[in-house]
Amino acid sequence: MVNYLHKVISMKTRSENLVRGDRRSYFRYLPPSEEVRLWGSYVVNAGYTLISPGAPYPPHRHPHDHHFTWQDGRILSSPVMVYLTRGRGEFETLASGRVPVAAGDVFVILPGVWHRYRPDPATGWDEYWVECDGDHLRRLLSLRPVRPDQPVLHVGHDEHLLGLYMEIADLLRREPPDYPFLLGATVELLFARLFSAMKRHTHEGRPTADIIREACDLLTREAGRRQELKHLAAQLNLSYSTFRRMFRAHTGFSPRQYALEISLRRASELLAHTRLPITRVADELGFDSIFYFSRFFKNKTGFPPNEYRKRRHAGRIPKSEGV
Secondary structure, X not given: OHHHHHHHHHHHHHHHOOOOOOXXXXXXXXOOOXXXXXXXXXXXXXXXXXXXXXXXXXXXXXXXXXXXXXXXXXXXXXXXXXXXXXXXXXXXXXXXXXXXXXXXXXXXXXXXXXXXXXXXXXXXXXXXXEEEEOHHHHHHHHHOOOOOOOOEEEOOOXXXXXXXXXXXXXXXXXXXXXXXXXXHHHHHHHHHHHHHHHHOOEEOOEEHHHHHHHHHHHHHHOOOOOXXXXXXXXXXXXXXXXXXXXXXXXXXXXXXXXXXXXXXXXXXXXXHHOOOOHHHHHHHOOOOOHHHHHHHHHHHHOOOHHHHHHHHHOOXXXXXXXX
């Protein structure tokens, strides 16, 4: 934790040195050219503001189509992602109502949605934001759609995510050759990092990755036994619907599909490295009958079990190309 805080402080110090005058904030608006629009990913504006306790908010006046007050709120035409790294406050849309936000949260402002937000005067907050758009970025956002009634993502403290916000501010300040295209590429990476952080989100205080890792371990150890997936979900203190949704989001498979893939790999090992009869292999893996097992195996590999065994022993199916 100490090392993390040291890195964050270092990055903040570097960011504050990007600007002259007010070193507690930096932002820039960048109207996209037609060429940049065709690129498919571009930054409209980005920056950061470090709000001290009791300081007025917002502390600067932005362009008329972006400036807002708590009384009036605002509506934007492009997606915005605001990352809080210190303090707490509140965020509100018509769909979500007023919700608390704090360090480690990202709130996503969707196009065309009325919204407003502000820090708690007792704490202030440090906010980093990027407004971005483009055909490609909109497709990326559609892959992990944010529900209008749940616009706050609890991603935690992520130095890599913060580093990407800082990199965007740095590119805006330095303007290296073709920097608008570099900004577009960086914001795509920011999307990927945000999706990754979301997958590490916790369920009732426990990291999702740990839950899925335990589930995979149980499914692997229990290969060959008749799987009651509802009982497995109960072992993990989850409803089956929640478990299934989490498992598919993290692995790309439903629990049932994953269990079958484990059985397939185990079957290929038994066929290749033992002399067990096919009926025994089917029984070891919990299949009801040899006929069901043979049909399943052929559908997956293209060969009946006996033919697969012969080809593996003859070297006609290299191990690297096996199941």
